[in-house]
Amino acid sequence: MSLSITLSGTGGAQLVPVFGCDCAACRRARLQEQYRRRPCSGVIKFNDTVTLLDAGIPHLMDDWPVGSFRQFLLTHYHMDHVQGLFPLRWGVGATIPVYGPPDEQGCDDLFKHPGILDFSRKLEPFVAVNLQGLQVTPLPLIHSKLTFGYFLETAHSRVAWLTDTAGLPNKTLTFLQNNRPQVMVIDCSHEPRPEAPRNHCDLNTVIALNEVIRCPQVILTHISHQFDDWLMENPLPEGFEAGYDGMRIVMD
Numbered sequence: 001m002s003l004s005i006t007l008s009g010t011g012g013a014q015l016v017p018v019f020g021c022d023c024a025a026c027r028r029a030r031l032q033e034q035y036r037r038r039p040c041s042g043v044i045k046f047n048d049t050v051t052l053l054d055a056g057i058p059h060l061m062d063d064w065p066v067g068s069f070r071q072f073l074l075t076h077y078h079m080d081h082v083q084g085l086f087p088l089r090w091g092v093g094a095t096i097p098v099y100g101p102p103d104e105q106g107c108d109d110l111f112k113h114p115g116i117l118d119f120s121r122k123l124e125p126f127v128a129v130n131l132q133g134l135q136v137t138p139l140p141l142i143h144s145k146l147t148f149g150y151f152l153e154t155a156h157s158r159v160a161w162l163t164d165t166a167g168l169p170n171k172t173l174t175f176l177q178n179n180r181p182q183v184m185v186i187d188c189s190h191e192p193r194p195e196a197p198r199n200h201c202d203l204n205t206v207i208a209l210n211e212v213i214r215c216p217q218v219i220l221t222h223i224s225h226q227f228d229d230w231l232m233e234n235p236l237p238e239g240f241e242a243g244y245d246g247m248r249i250v251m252d
């Protein structure tokens with residue numbers, strides 16, 4: 001039994017570097033590949049099954065040929081989390097299941113013209129589903145579109161994936177407090193700000209949440225170029241680290 005999660009993208013919709021921006025973080029990312037941030041997404045590997053967590057990488061189907069993954073698990077239907085599905089749906093071959101929140105609209109015409117994608121697997125808050133032995137519990141988040149985070153659980157491992165969100169609903173916070181994730185990957189788009197942003201967390205918000213959850217390893221993702229710029233000058237608190245594209249979390 002082994003679970004690994006790779007952060008295939010750790011940026012927001014703006015990405016890093018930002019088109020036209022000349023800040024230190026964007027300049028650095030243009031010069032050095034490892035500082036680039038693609039759309040926020042993950043690759044879950046449990047035993048031999050690969051699940052793609054969000055699908056915002058534009059050339060997703062070049063990286064993932066047919067048969068290389070089993071299913072999609074979506075947090076929400078914003079473009080930066082689903083745009084890779086648009087060309088992929090017109091593929092040929094077996095249907096690919098897409099698990100996600102019961103959003104009525106989806107994104108653009110995805111539901112109207114699903115092609116080879118099967119969007120019928122709608123998830124319910126706090127109702128766990130079993131994906132080839134991996135226990136997946138949807139956790140409601142706070143965002144401008146219906147959004148689920150996920151609690152991923154095996155016999156030995158507990159990982160929370162929480163994007164996109166501005167703070168957490170009380171029920172989700174209580175769930176995390178009770179279920180004690182060993183690793184938490186969370187939307188932290190912004191450097192510390194005096195007022196909490198409305199659609200994404202800033203660092204102050206994530207620090208306050210973890211005073212309740214007490215997760216020993218907090219990995220920040222959905223990082224903006226301003227936050228990257230801030231990170232070039234400022235350390236993170238103990239137990240916190242900034243995610244990067246290609247970062248791999250290996251559990252038992």
Ligand SMILES: [Zn+2]
Nearest residue numbers: 012013080164
């Ligand atoms: Zn996003």
Ligand SMILES: [Zn+2]
Nearest residue numbers: 021023026225
């Ligand atoms: Zn910039």
Ligand SMILES: [Zn+2]
Nearest residue numbers: 076078143164
């Ligand atoms: Zn979003």
